[in-house]
Amino acid sequence: MSKAAKLIYDGKEIELPLLTGTENEDAIDISKIRSETGLITLDKGYKNTGATTSKITYLDGEKGILRHRGYSIEELASKSSFTEVCYLLIYGELPTKDQLDNFEHEIRFHTLVHEDFKIILDGYPSKAHPMGVLSSLITSLTAFYPESLDPSRSRKLVDLSIVRILGKFPTFAAWSYKKRTGHPIIYPDNSLDYCSNFLKMMFALPSMEYEPNPVVTDALNKLLILHADHEQNCSTSTVRIVGSAQSSIYPSISAGINALWGPLHGGANQAVIEMLDTIMNDNNDVDKYIKKAKDKSDPFRLMGFGHRVYKNFDPRAKIIKKAADNVLDKLGVNDPVLELAKKLEKIALEDEYFIQKKLYPNVDFYSGIIYRALGFPPEMFTVMFAFGRLPGWISQWVEMRQNKEPLGRPRQIYLGETQRDYVDIKNR
Numbered sequence: 001m002s003k004a005a006k007l008i009y010d011g012k013e014i015e016l017p018l019l020t021g022t023e024n025e026d027a028i029d030i031s032k033i034r035s036e037t038g039l040i041t042l043d044k045g046y047k048n049t050g051a052t053t054s055k056i057t058y059l060d061g062e063k064g065i066l067r068h069r070g071y072s073i074e075e076l077a078s079k080s081s082f083t084e085v086c087y088l089l090i091y092g093e094l095p096t097k098d099q100l101d102n103f104e105h106e107i108r109f110h111t112l113v114h115e116d117f118k119i120i121l122d123g124y125p126s127k128a129h130p131m132g133v134l135s136s137l138i139t140s141l142t143a144f145y146p147e148s149l150d151p152s153r154s155r156k157l158v159d160l161s162i163v164r165i166l167g168k169f170p171t172f173a174a175w176s177y178k179k180r181t182g183h184p185i186i187y188p189d190n191s192l193d194y195c196s197n198f199l200k201m202m203f204a205l206p207s208m209e210y211e212p213n214p215v216v217t218d219a220l221n222k223l224l225i226l227h228a229d230h231e232q233n234c235s236t237s238t239v240r241i242v243g244s245a246q247s248s249i250y251p252s253i254s255a256g257i258n259a260l261w262g263p264l265h266g267g268a269n270q271a272v273i274e275m276l277d278t279i280m281n282d283n284n285d286v287d288k289y290i291k292k293a294k295d296k297s298d299p300f301r302l303m304g305f306g307h308r309v310y311k312n313f314d315p316r317a318k319i320i321k322k323a324a325d326n327v328l329d330k331l332g333v334n335d336p337v338l339e340l341a342k343k344l345e346k347i348a349l350e351d352e353y354f355i356q357k358k359l360y361p362n363v364d365f366y367s368g369i370i371y372r373a374l375g376f377p378p379e380m381f382t383v384m385f386a387f388g389r390l391p392g393w394i395s396q397w398v399e400m401r402q403n404k405e406p407l408g409r410p411r412q413i414y415l416g417e418t419q420r421d422y423v424d425i426k427n428r
């Protein structure tokens with residue numbers, strides 16, 4: 001017998017079918033509520049609304065489980081490379097050696113960007129935040145590859161757009177940083193692997209050779225993997241909703257970058273390090289900031305704490321905390337902020353407010369500390385989150401198009417004025 005829920009409204013009973021996922025999660029299919037009852041559902045912030053069905057990422061917030069295409073985040077972070085995870089997310093299976101070689105070769109082929117991008121970059125003031133620069137450079141790809149705009153695009157064209165954006169994103173990200181520092185841009189070096197190539201474009205100077213450091217490259221691989229996808233979060237839902245209007249992959253991802261930028265989402269990693277620096281400069285007064293975070297009349301929140309779906313622990317945060325210790329140790333970096341972060345975490349985890357509201361450190365709490373140890377300035381932290389999330393956005397956009405999902409268009413309950421007569425300006 002197929003499962004169903006019943007809705008009784010206005011003396012009428014309607015049956016709503018249940019949909020069960022492969023991990024036994026049940027959902028009520030509400031699509032016929034409006035046609036049968038005239039009602040809409042209201043769920044601000046979509047806190048309990050499934051916007052789609054997906055085969056990409058499974059997440060259990062209560063148990064702290066995160067899996068991509070069935071593989072646990074713990075295994076992927078310890079055993080695979082970022083490009084392997086990109087392939088897995090986008091094409092659904094781990095690549096064979098030949099498939100991976102070919103994929104990496106294709107990406108390498110597209111790392112260079114048109115020289116005219118340098119003119120666009122030149123137009124920005126040097127203090128421009130790299131997230132804003134990055135999102136506009138990604139949208140600008142439509143100007144250079146206008147065929148990507150055709151809504152009837154073939155799979156071959158989509159695959160080409162995918163390797164193009166994967167190839168060019170690190171170049172844009174590094175160049176947006178160079179713009180900010182005023183240093184000359186560095187061109188891609190395709191003799192290097194994906195992560196080392198990016199690191200060279202970030203940190204090399206024309207007067208100085210860049211020697212890839214395996215500790216740094218490994219740490220970057222791990223961090224990117226840990227951010228690779230997170231099912232229907234704010235930026236991914238943005239990518240899907242923009243793509244649902246049949247917009248091309250470039251502006252859809254550019255929209256995702258802008259959504260990620262906000263401090264409640266990916267922008268939290270920059271906010272965490274700024275918060276930790278503030279606490280350190282305020283005599284390490286952790287108690288004062290815990291008190292502020294609990295005070296309803298104070299807008300201050302403990303950045304890097306809490307999550308919309310994780311209500312036990314964030315499995316990515318566990319891995320990152322360990323990685324932070326390891327990277328700082330191997331690089332011989334002594335950042336007092338790591339000790340402060342651990343102290344803050346310990347106090348918060350023992351505090352009734354945080355326990356009761358199920359607020360735990362999230363992925364952003366320790367990632368900034370590693371990025372700082374690797375030489376990244378705080379304004380690049382969210383760019384690094386976007387870099388990691390790129391394959392997730394791509395795979396979600398592709399899945400949404402493949403499933404021919406309808407135009408995303410939520411409804412509302414209107415609470416404004418009812419109809420009234422226009423008043424001439426002289427009489428107002």
Ligand code: CMC
Pocket residue numbers: 230233263264265266268293294300301302303304305306307308309357359362363364
């Ligand atoms: N510090 C203090 N109080 C908090 C915090 C925090 N970091 N997070 C949530 N709360 C309180 C909040 O005030 C509310 O209290 P009350 O029920 O009394 O009104 C309660 O906990 C529930 O919070 P919410 O904002 O309704 O919950 P949410 O699921 O909408 O918020 C969140 C999730 C991530 C926006 C929020 O926890 C937050 O603002 N955290 C800080 C920013 C942050 O670290 N963001 C990164 C998230 S992880 C990266 C990503 O995937 O985007």
